[in-house]
Amino acid sequence: MIRDEDFIQSKQVPGPTKEEVRCLVMCKAHIYQEDVVLDVGCGTGGLTVESAQRAHKVIAIDKNPEAVSLTQQNLIKHKLLEKVKLIEGDALSVMTELTSFDVLLIGGSSGDLPQIISQGYEKLNLNGRIVVTSILLETRVEAVETFKKLNMTLDVVEVTIAKGNITDRGTMMMGRNPITIISAVKNEYGNP
Structure with missing residues (x-):
């Protein structure tokens, strides 16, 4: 895992997804060397970079041009740009042009989450x-x-992480935002 401070960041773009959360997301995503990953709402590129270290190819989408630029800078910094196609645009529009993929990561949806999941499900390979x-x-x-509507095998994990801040007197634990990681697998028993 790449440390949070090793990402180029901006106050105008959220991210990167915190290191401990990225670790859990990668665990839940089960990314293999031959996989194609679609990262919707890539932000500063934390999950894009981590995915590019594991996958055959990553497609990263964000509506915000500054987010796409930061993701590109982080991919260059970590020498992974050649494995990623960066797209500035709306996920629903971009997904109509894609053939298929193995993993869909959704970090931002601009209020279109049900549609992104449903449309992504249609393009998602079996398993x-x-x-x-x-x-x-x-x-x-x-x-x-x-x-549930798509009859997908579902897993929900809520994570609350606190990081230690070393002071003269001792270590003060500083809580971060709780985050929920919802993952699902497309299996042969899912709805067509």
Whole structure:
């Protein structure tokens, strides 16, 4: 895993996804060398970079041109640019042009989460994985409801992480935002 401080960051673009959360997302995504990964809402590129270290190819999408630029800078910094196709645009529009992929990571949805999951499911290869990271309660509910409608095998994990801040007197634990990781697998028993 790449340390948080090893990413180029900006106050205008969220991210990177914190190191401990990236670790769990990668675990839930089960990315293999031959996989094609689609990262929706790539932000500064934390999950894009981690995915590019594991996958055959990554397609990273964000509506924000500054996010796409930061992701590109981070890919260059970590020598992974050649494995990633960066696209500035709307995920729903971009996904219509894609043939298929093995893993769909959703970190930002601009309020279109059910549609992104459903459209992604159609393009997802058999045994493909979808992983949604959520800080909003409403996003968690939308993801779970959508996965259930698609009859996908579902896993939900809520994570609360505290990092130690070393002081003169001792170590003060500083809590970070709780995050929910909702993952699902497309299996042969899912709805067509």
